[in-house]
Amino acid sequence: MxxxxxxxxxxxxxxxxxxxxxxxxxxxxxHSHHLWPDVTFEAQQRAWLDAAELADRKWDRVMDEVWPAAQALVARELNLPSADTVVFAPNTHGLLVSLVSAIERRPVRVLATDGEFHSFRRQAARWAETGEIELTLVPADPFEDFPQRFARAAREGAWDLVFASQVFFKTGHVFDDVWDLADLARPEGPWLVVDGYHGFRAAPTDLSAVAGRVFYIAGGYKYAMAGEGAAFLHAPPGFGKRPAVSGWYAEFGNLEGPPGGVGFARDATRFFGATFDPSGLYRFVAAGEMLEREGLxxxxxxxxxxxxxxxxxxxxxxxxxxxxxxxxxxxxxxxxxxxxxxxxxxxxxxxxxxxxxxxxxxxxxxxxxxxxxxxxxxxxxxxxxxxx
Structure with a gap:
């Protein structure tokens, strides 16, 4: 402004x-459960009415109209070069599991912080117990020198995955220097994953300079005002081409893969799951378009x-x-x-x-x-x- x-x-x-x-x-x-604006009520009704009217054909409307509208909203908000790098899921946990499964090396060498939200914290702790990952945590407190400590660990270690929040969910500290680590990211590793749930539509975020090297995960539950069911992942092209955890929706579109093997979409839908409730996307689009229309x-x-x-x-x-x-x-x-x-x-x-x-x-x-x-x-x- x-x-x-x-x-x-x-x-x-x-x-x-x-x-x-x-x-x-x-x-x-x-910051927790954002109140839903009035337009999401009509959107929820629209989802039901489309299902009742169109029955099996409702998926044509969902995937041909609602889904691309939701992708476009994310792309405009984050200044992404293409909306095709955005994929949706019912929650961030499912996206996280699919993302980590795309790393071929085991155990996965992970650098993160001790201030991450439970969707990552609990799963990472369990993966560490099973030997799926080797987990190294950098303390998020004191925050005064945290950016320097985390950057040093990221640059000096041999990692497959570097994970950190844009805004820490407990303290509200903003890790604005996280984007500086994008120069480390390579398709063969390491991957930089930023949890943007408390950043998306909360703090202006421009990924145009790093979109080709950074994963960004967030959703509609909080500042996007859409409620649950509309988590999303921005996946840079060339990173994680063949997730091991893969729903059947990921085999639609322009596929690539070995002859006779499992094919994957070339765009972000390579991380797509399976059948989902689309009403969250209806609300996500309604709330996002309202914000744009109202100049908010x-x-x-x-x-x-x-x-x-x-x-x-x-x-x-x-x-x-x-x-x-x-x-x-x-x-x-x-x-x-x-x-x-x-x-x-x-x-x-x-x-x-x-x-x-x-x-x-x-x-x-x-x-x-x-x-x-x-x-x-x-x-x-x-x-x-x-x-x-």
Whole structure:
């Protein structure tokens, strides 16, 4: 957003159904389960109506219209050279499993951090137990020198896979230097995989310079406002041509492979799974096109949230809590992370007052979006003052 642009007001009018169904709720967890905009209600209905009207032929509409529209939204948001590098799945876990299966060397030598989300953390820990991978973790704290420590480990080690978050889900720290590691990536290894779930539509992200060397995994559940069922992977051409875990949808399209062997699509659908519920993609397209139509680019929403975060931080509503990611840095996470031993208790007390936050161990997270305004921040601060 340019400096001369007027500030954006809260767009509660885009979420009337969510507010109408829970009028007393103060939802301060847009980083967790983002409220669904009204357009996703019509999109969900459209998915049902298409299935009822078209029956078996609904897949023509899904794959010929909805799927490419969803790919195009991701490509525009991330400034990708081609939408063909985007594939969707019900969740990021399935995409992760398929991606790692495409690495031929065993055990897979993996460098990651100890701050990754559970979809990676748990699976990686289990793979390490079975000997599928050799896992090396770089501590994400203290973050002040983390980028340097992680980069040094990535450049000095012999890795098949380097995995890190764009924005860390617990602390909200932004690893903006992760893109500098793209020069390490080669089709034969190592591969650089960036978990962008807390970055996609939260912080402006331009992958045009690294799209040919970096995997990017994210989805619609949070800032894309689409709910579950619309995770996606950007897969650079030439990387991971033949995943070992492969659904039958991956054998459609322009195939390549050994004579008489299993063929794979040349584009990102080489990581495609099998039969899925397409309603998440309907919602993903509806929400994304709404944001574009309303002029709510990621930078615009982020600027609106930054103003509210500054107001909240200046109030200091949570006594003695450490604000791990204070506002002011650009890019910034779309949530504020407050560390305190009473974080679990505070979350429960706020929930009892129908004030929704979430907690990760001793960190209370407060997420803001385009449907929040200054009154919401003030109401939240007032609720916090009553905490024991």
């Amino acid at each position: 340019d400096a001369q642009d007027p500030p954006v007001t809260a767009r509660k009018d885009l979420f009337t159904r969510a507010f109408g169904l829970a009028p007393g709720r103060l939802h301060m967890a847009a 680019a990621t930078a615009v929403v982020a600027a609106h949230v930054a103003e509210l975060q500054g107001r909240l931080a200046a109030t200091g509503p949570l006594r003695d809590a450490e604000l791990i990611n204070p506002p002011g840095r650009d890019p910034h996470a779309r949530f504020l992370a407050f560390r305190h031993p009473d974080a679990q208790s505070w979350k429960a007390q706020l929930m009892a007052r129908d004030v929704i936050t979430d907690v990760r161990n001793d960190v209370l997270r407060v997420g803001l979006s385009i449907y929040h305004d200054e009154d919401d921040v003030d109401r939240f601060c007032e609720a916090c003052r009553a905490l024991r």
